[in-house]
Amino acid sequence: MKIVVIIPTYNEQKTITRVIDAVEAEFLNIANHELSILVVDGNSPDGTAVAVRAKMPMYNNIELLIEKEKRGLGMAYIAGMKYAVEKMDAGAFIEFDGDFQHDPKDIKRLIAELDNGYDYVIGSRYVPGGAIPQKWAWYRKLLSWFGGWFIKFMLKLPTNDNTSGFKLTRVSGFFDKLPLSEDKILSRRHAYKIHLLYEMIRLGARVKEIPIKFLERTGGASKSSWEDIQESLGVVWSLRWKKNIPKR
Template structure:
């Protein structure tokens, strides 16, 4: 029979742990297709939680205890607990479960069903139909909880999961094995462990499902969660998101392009100091474009296409091609501007009310021109300048 271990990290939960274990025992009796166990991971709680658990072990044979000599936060407790559960206890599956009765043990069979349906990871969710947060929570706490999770949905551009921060979870061994190897290299202090673990599992393509449950407020004992939790979770997510976006060539390309536009504007002001007259303005304009082109070329070579960096000997010819490609982009934009001006002309489309700004076909044609010009450039860079290396097909790119 498959073994499922409910891991309960505890720190000063003397007043809760008995009720929690008893409630789990009741649910375990109804589960027939898994051998259920509990592993309490206590960080030597000063209140003597471990001693209470030792007493309970006499009554409940499914109960195991792991005592860590020092407090290492929620992440540390779960890592040591999972190591023991998947190792010595030979679990196929673990649950993450709080000691404070916030998580409804009666939902455990629903998690198991989801696992049996082929999911690798199941989240107890407060934000899907059937789930809830305590009604008595203060408005600001409800607001933070709901919008915090919505914010994560938008940040990740992923709406398939609604409760990213839940601490009620079921995790298959293969997810643990895949994620754990990476967890050690990053210092997941305390509660960041939860969001980090989920994010990595998601990126590795595991099947993740949600089960609704009604979160209950702890009645006894103190919450260990502080305001730094929200900060750390958000910082972690923003950091990985920026990293993920910058790993995309097209994003780096767009950023270099946007920076080039700024370079061009600033350069124009500078060149105009030298070429100030109406006649020489053309020179200032040309030089500002060339300044931006040089900046774009350097950034593209050392950042956007850093994995296909040019050899010194290739640079002169590539730079000429780069200039031709940029000229092509300007040509495309000019043609689109010319064609729209001579067909539809400057037709007002709508007025932005508060600032009384008229959007006309000229603006639209400029935007379309820039976009097509960008597509052309990206295509040209990839095809003529920073060509995909032949060896890429055999060995993966390392940047």
């Protein structure tokens, strides 16, 4: 199967080339699928796209999509997912951060579960063996844990990590049935993850959580903010009480 690793970037010039090299090195350990990288850059002013372009001739499996401007993580992923399916013929795709917080070595573990028949494989920080960064301040740890629990409780989800940004989605029967246009997604930013997770489970996806250790950022700055927390509450509210949900 063709599997595309989608990496959204905004000002990740310091890390993106190392991320690409490490992901490509892992591809060499996966023989039974055709693997590619798609970087979706929010027109970063720091030269992220230039760094990606410099890598493209070294590997023949990298594509770069440049948005007009930074539009939010959800918008970047939706553009990337559509491009991966329509232009790159992806049978599955993986959401992967460009700041080295996800370990490229875990990519083959996600793909192994796709091969075992799962449709939605979540790199989970909240199953035995998973972890969040030790160095996070206590309030960030608490917020991450409580946020996930709140989403699980309110939306009656079977999953434990409900805000993970490292996951694999099967296209056939799932992605192609998702309400994915820009006007139908409930959040343009980080909270898009909650909406997609909810929809995948509603579609009956076979879901597997595998433990991952979420790493520290190795450079650059976070783009998540308090607004993302507020928006997450809004998405949970909409899904729980079926408010503001655009018709399909």
